[in-house]
Amino acid sequence: MKKILAILALGSSLLFGAINLQTASKEELMSIKGIGEKKADQIIEYRKTNKISKPEDLKNIKGFGDNVVGNVQNDVNVKDIASKKIDEIKEKPSKQLTKEKDNLEDKAFKKINKALN
Known part of the structure; x- marks a missing residue:
């Protein structure tokens, strides 16, 4: 069980870098290349009346x-890939993970033995 949790923690760290456009803070939005303070404000204002479901x-x-x-x-793709990887890991039986x-x-x-010899 601890192994699965460790793997999930690693996967979620990959997700941490991805940004959800619907909920991201101004600072998170500004971390995207090409989005400064003004564009971040525009996104925040837009999403008050519209849902942003895709870039x-x-x-x-x-x-x-x-x-x-x-x-x-590009940022959303990173999130999608990480989400799929986590889903794959969740589906693996613990015996397979142990193996x-x-x-x-x-x-x-x-490899260690080979390097030492």
Whole structure:
């Protein structure tokens, strides 16, 4: 169980870097390349009356073009990939995780022995 929690913690750390456009703070929005204080304020104002479900929704805001939307899309893709990876890990039975861990430990042990000889 501890192993699964450790793997989930690692996966969630990947998610931490991704930004949810609907709930992100101004500072989080400004961490995206191409979004400064003014654009962050525009996003916050826009989402008060509109739902942002995908980065392309930002094109509805004046001044948001393909470059900014592309930068946001890259960040969202990171989140999607990490979410899928966590889902895959959750679905694996704990015996399979133990087997994979043991295989990794065996490989590491063999590499250490090889390096020492």
